[in-house]
Amino acid sequence: MREMNRKFARILLVLLLWVALPYRCPAPLIYRPGEGWTYEMPGEKGDWHRQRAKDQLAVAQQAFDQKKFKLALKCAERVIQVWPLSDFAPQAQFLVGRCHEERKLDEKAFTAYETLLTKYPKSSYATDVQRRQFEIAVRFLHGQWFKIFGYIPFFPSMDKTADMFEKIVRYGPYGDLAPASQMNIGQARMNSKDYPLAVKAYELAADRYSEQVKIASDALFKEALAYDKQARKADYDQSMSGQAIATFTDFIALYPDDPRVAEATRRITSLKTEQARGNFRVAQYYEKEKKWDGALVYYNEVLIKDAGSPLARQAREHIDSLKQRTAAK
Secondary structure (H helix, E strand, O other), X not given: OHHHHHHHHHHHHHHHHHHHHHHHOOOOEEEEOOOEEEEOOOOOOOOOOOOOHHHHHHHHHHHHHOOOHHHHHHHHHHHHHHOOOOOOHHHHHHHHHHHHHHOOOHHHHHHHHHHHHHHOOOOOOHHHHHHHHHHHHHHHHOOOOEEEOOOEEEEOOHHHHHHHHHHHHHHOOOOOOHHHHHHHHHHHHHHOOOHHHHHHHHHHHHHHOOOOHHHHHXXXXXXXXXXXXXXXXXXXXXXXXXXXXXXXXHHHHHOOOOOOHHHHHHHHHHXXXXXXXXXXXXXXXXXXXXXXXXXXXXXXXXXXXXXXXXXXXXXXXXXHHHHHHHHHO
């Protein structure tokens, strides 16, 4: 009886090992001259390798069509590595990007597409690649997270997003996607509250695409908005308010029929009020320091900037008081 138990135990152990072994053994490590070491799953040994670039690419495309993206990626990368100057290398590079994109690895996909444009600029895939790059960058603009090591979601980054759009513009500054990409650089900078860089992005868009009325008018209006945002952040620096007013004024003059003219006018009024408030604070400081002449200059600026406001009435009262004080001397 004891001997039977031992035999049963041995048989059970063998069965367990037989079942567990395929799941615990690592994939075989295979070395090929000119390719280096690669891991291959059991049953895959060389099945996907071909001796001609055309045949290797066909395997890659078939795997991609079957949604076997890891295998398709390996096959496409082998085409690029073994036959980098072949006529099939551009399509293989395109497949690399598509595999990354299908696996939700957008950064890797964008880089793969950029490599295609750099190495094979005359490829028939160039237009499609730029469109795909633009769509990837837009996803990041809308808040998609970038990934650590390409896999672990970590944080959104408007700096990286702006860099993506800059690469699209750099490749074809007058291409179909360039104006929208340049505008999106400005939007990315606005999202990160980097208003000086937003101004530069929109200013470039307005100048470079001045003949495209929709782009140029939108760029000029948003440039003014970026100046406006800067003005709201500044304490006593009135220069940004002046820049915003001047840019909104240019917008109204250049595009009088634009539906945003009313908003531009309202913002100019608001900015002038803000300028008056800043001048009033400066005048108060000079008055506190008993620098009467300086105080008078800034109280008068309040009257110039916002003559009909309650603040202007207070400024007049201070002006009268200061004049009486200086006259008494």
